[in-house]
Amino acid sequence: MPASWQPNFDIYMTRLGDDPASFLVDLGAVPQPSHTLRLHVRVPLLRPRPDGLRDASELEPMGELEDRLADALATKIDAIYVGRVVARGATEFFFYVPPAAAGALADFGALVDDPAPYEIGTHSEPDPDWDAYTRFLYPDAWSMQSMMNRRVLQQLEQHGDAVTVARTIDHLAIFATKTAAETAAAKLASAGFTTSAPAEDEDGRFRVEFHRSDVPGDGGADAFVGEVLDIVLPLDGNYDGWGCTIVSQ
Numbered sequence: 001m002p003a004s005w006q007p008n009f010d011i012y013m014t015r016l017g018d019d020p021a022s023f024l025v026d027l028g029a030v031p032q033p034s035h036t037l038r039l040h041v042r043v044p045l046l047r048p049r050p051d052g053l054r055d056a057s058e059l060e061p062m063g064e065l066e067d068r069l070a071d072a073l074a075t076k077i078d079a080i081y082v083g084r085v086v087a088r089g090a091t092e093f094f095f096y097v098p099p100a101a102a103g104a105l106a107d108f109g110a111l112v113d114d115p116a117p118y119e120i121g122t123h124s125e126p127d128p129d130w131d132a133y134t135r136f137l138y139p140d141a142w143s144m145q146s147m148m149n150r151r152v153l154q155q156l157e158q159h160g161d162a163v164t165v166a167r168t169i170d171h172l173a174i175f176a177t178k179t180a181a182e183t184a185a186a187k188l189a190s191a192g193f194t195t196s197a198p199a200e201d202e203d204g205r206f207r208v209e210f211h212r213s214d215v216p217g218d219g220g221a222d223a224f225v226g227e228v229l230d231i232v233l234p235l236d237g238n239y240d241g242w243g244c245t246i247v248s249q
Contacts (some may be wrong), residue, residue, distance in 0.1 A: 004024075009027070024084045035080055035097055036099055036127065037127070038094065038238055042090055043065065045091065078101070079101070082091070099126075156244075161247055165247045167245060168244065173208050180237060185197070185208050188228070191231065
């Protein structure tokens with residue numbers, strides 16, 4: 001693992017076409033000019049759920065296989081593990097390796113222990129810009145915020161919060177121009193948010209503070225943040241997140 005980052009893996013759900021997909025990605029990964037060969041390791045599931053995701057009975061054995069693959073490939077060919085996708089009845093692991101490792105990949109069985117009862121398929125190709133990581137694995141704004149929502153909810157619950165109780169949720173968005181900020185404020189007001197007048201920061205950007213009563217738990221955070229992003233992002237705004245007071249049962 002290069003010294004330029006510490007692993008920061010997180011999970012999000014999305015869709016590949018009509019199919020649900022579970023993504024695990026190292027959010028802190030930094031493309032390395034020394035590792036320009038992308039390696040895919042595909043493992044069909046033995047008992048996939050009807051929707052193509054992992055059955056609970058395969059969580060532990062697939063997790064063990066994932067650890068073995070990542071450790072063995074890192075040790076033997078300096079592979080960098082950046083994430084995986086579970087969808088359509090299979091798990092696909094993504095690595096970046098030095099081009100000099102191409103020869104070793106021809107005998108993949110010599111690199112890893114026997115994966116039985118699983119079967120492994122591999123594919124590698126040049127990817128000097130790490131496009132698969134930056135354009136496919138890395139979450140879009142909605143998925144990224146969903147992960148941040150989950151972290152905030154975990155913190156609230158750790159402090160005894162009753163996350164299924166409605167309360168005032170405070171938000172902040174920042175815009176490059178006053179016109180964009182005013183347009184966003186109007187749209188947010190139409191969506192039921194109480195908004196402040198755009199205020200100019202020292203750097204010349206404009207901030208809009210807004211709030212609304214919502215339930216953060218039971219998917220509420222993803223729902224209200226989705227509303228906000230649908231308004232803020234088309235105006236080239238930057239959503240700075242949400243916060244609230246702790247509400248006990």
